[in-house]
């Protein structure tokens with residue numbers, strides 16, 4: 001099925017607040033006030049990823065539609081932050097671009113721009129490609145095949161969204177609209193554009209069972225966010241396959257939004273992080289999983305039994321100190337730091353206990369007076 005054209009036609013023709021294209025979402029009213037009515041009326045979202053944004057962040061909204069999430073994000077990240085919306089449908093971009101100066105005027109600063117592209121190919125600026133193809137129109141098989149050259153050149157020299165350039169990728173009810181064959185590439189593109197330590201916060205529709213072939217081939221169900229929905233498990237796995245870690249449901253509606261032929265479709269918001277890749281070095285650090293579960297497992301396969309000092313490499317030690325894990329662990333540094341130039345490679349494939357002797361040093365034999373307890377007097 002030609003999913004892109006089906007989706008474009010449907011959203012170009014959509015009327016204000018068409019119920020089959022969205023499920024009711026409650027946005028924070030404070031941030032809706034400066035946004036013109038024609039943007040809010042064409043709300044086709046199913047969640048609100050913007051509520052997880054912070055001041056100063058650079059945000060990319062995939063499938064930005066008429067711009068509602070971008071305009072909310074704009075206020076949340078403030079004048080030091082930046083927001084980029086990407087959409088492939090001209091009619092949506094037109095409404096979003098028309099309203100950007102209006103919102104900027106209402107809030108006192110402008111930090112939003114809208115770019116034309118397909119979210120599974122965030123390297124390719126479709127407006128720049130349009131300009132290139134005007135110079136060399138496609139008239140036969142040879143020019144059709146040659147059209148790939150300027151596209152490839154644009155991806156490299158003038159990418160729509162550069163690699164490692166974004167703090168947070170958000171999206172509201174769009175990933176399901178990308179066809180099955182290009183889904184893996186979509187998740188790889190989200191990973192590519194995020195900086196190390198960045199995160200994806202995605203609201204979308206997922207199904208509790210796989211969507212059968214007949215339903216997947218129904219264009220009406222496609223553009224209505226049903227047919228392309230991944231199962232709950234496949235959605236999380238797609239992030240893992242692209243290299244993300246720390247996936248977590250920030251929202252999981254227990255009530256389905258729609259049920260079709262017994263399959264439940266519900267709205268979820270997931271968060272996933274970039275930054276677990278890289279070399280592992282031994283700095284004699286240990287972490288202790290605080291509980292309450294008997295043990296826990298991270299996305300690199302490290303197992304942390306509750307209460308045990310587990311040896312980790314410096315990269316994992318730092319990763320666990322930040323969101324989303326920080327509160328789950330105690331962090332133990334060696335008494336004598338290991339300088340980077342002396343740190344040996346660390347075999348991260350297995351979890352082993354770290355002897356306290358390794359942390360303190362084999363010759364450690366100090367005897368000390370009781371230290372003062374932080375919470376006021378131990379014994």
Ligand SMILES: C[S@@+](CC[C@H](N)C(=O)[O-])C[C@H]1O[C@@H](n2cnc3c(N)ncnc32)[C@H](O)[C@@H]1O
Pocket residue numbers: 007008011021042043044045046062063064065066068069086087088089092117118119120171172173174177178
């Ligand atoms: C369900 S609407 C959601 C719009 C917006 N996020 C909101 O919350 O109202 C889907 C939007 O994604 C766009 N879209 C769908 N597939 C796309 C793709 N592959 N690349 C870029 N935009 C896409 C459509 O043009 C439409 O504007």
